[in-house]
Amino acid sequence: MNTPVVTRFAPSPTGYLHIGGGRTALFNWLYARGRGGKFLLRIEDTDRERSTPEATAAILRGLEWLGLDWDGEVVSQFERKDRHAAVAHEMLARGTAYKCFSTKEEIDAFRAEAEARGSYAVFQSPWRDADPTTHPDAPFVIRMKAPRSGETVIRDEVQGQVTIQNATLDDMICLRSDGTPTYMLAVVVDDHDMGVTHVIRGDDHLNNAARQQMIYDAMGWDIPIWAHIPLIHGPDGKKLSKRHGALGVEEYQAMGYPAAGMRNYLTRLGWAHGDAEFFTSAQAMAWFDLKGIGRAPARLDFKKLENLCGLHISSADNAALLHELQAYLAASGRPALTEAQAALMLKGMNSLKERAKTFPELLDKARYILESRPVGRDEAAEKALDTVSRGILKSLTPRLQTASWTKEDLEAILNAIAEENGIGFGKLAAPLRAALAGRTVSPSVYDMMLVIGQDETIARLEDAAA
């Protein structure tokens, strides 16, 4: 019997959920969901100065948009501070931690002196082995009594076996002088208490894993399976910054990328399953594994994101797509569709979704549906409606009055008109498109006519011919 998998995502609420965090959450989610395990969410809000409820809300919204559902309640790390403190005191009792009365000033001075000597040493507290009877009545921190020799080996599913010399690690502080826990202690206690079996997180924590492992050992707890994944870089290979993509995932939503495409892209970024490129979340869950994660940081490629999004849009269920489109409109602060518009969108969705990579593009192609008469025309459309073309359109309307409004019938009529005027079908389609959509770029003229219907089509042609 294997232990059920428990993963977690543990962001600190100091800002929006950025794309890298979103991917970390996604990996944890895929791993748990693909194995019938649990995916937990914990907000690391022990830094009271920088944590905000707004950031927490933004992170939750971001995860929801990505479709990453978590199990159980969201855990607040801050609220568990008493438990963290209790563990620190237990370590004290076990002799795996000690009270350190060194002040910040003393530590700073130690470091400054080391630096002045041109050397670099980890801080060694004079209180490590002090006799408790010599303890002053002063504020203290609780430090881990870390081994000073030997090495700590991290068995990482992504990075392999990583060995850290214990001498390079200091006795980290577990409990601050104000009694609050540090991150290092809090993560370990929480992951243990929450039953986390797999810690999948950014590789900026790889070194921390060694220190954390010492706490697990000190408490006699089972060490989780580590998987430190490389961070995402910007298109230029540099660390992600706001300039190029370190946007909140909500901004990607506002840019109109469908969540399924985003998930697919992010899953494939830094992870591979053979040659699989385009896949559903169900497939991703079935395939996702730690072995397939690469060791090098990946760069963001918006072109590929768009390509994948286009594929997901065109293969999406029409009703679901309409639903997500409406969510997009709301998220980007645009007016909602009227019921009539929504109905027409659904009717025209088959042709619309094949030509869009993002929701703005979909909306743009749907202009013929969303605009009401008189349809505004851009410059190119105006040009397409020259005198000759208007004349042709005029001769077309009476024929349409009696049409049965099936594609076959319309095809017969338009082909006949083109032939009568001695022009190719393309020459006829251009002004027709301009009249119907007000653009020279639109879905097929047949699709448009069938979607908006006979009366509206004729009315628009009359508008244009006038």
Added chain:
RNA sequence: GGCCCGUUCGUCUAUCGGUUAGGACACCAGGUUUUCAACCUGGGAAGAGGGGUUCGACUCCCCUACGGGCUGCCA
């Protein structure tokens, strides 16, 4: 400074000692076409550099370069 991690086409990647180094996006050319999108065909494009180990190295080892991370009473 110290320690740790990384480096295959422009980008994401496959390869797990023996391949003409494969796929995808992007790009270029051609085709199809009712504009756009899509689609079809073809093309250019890679093992950071240097040493080893080996019959044989993209794959294993070492060095260098470059990139990143950690080195906080931040997470």
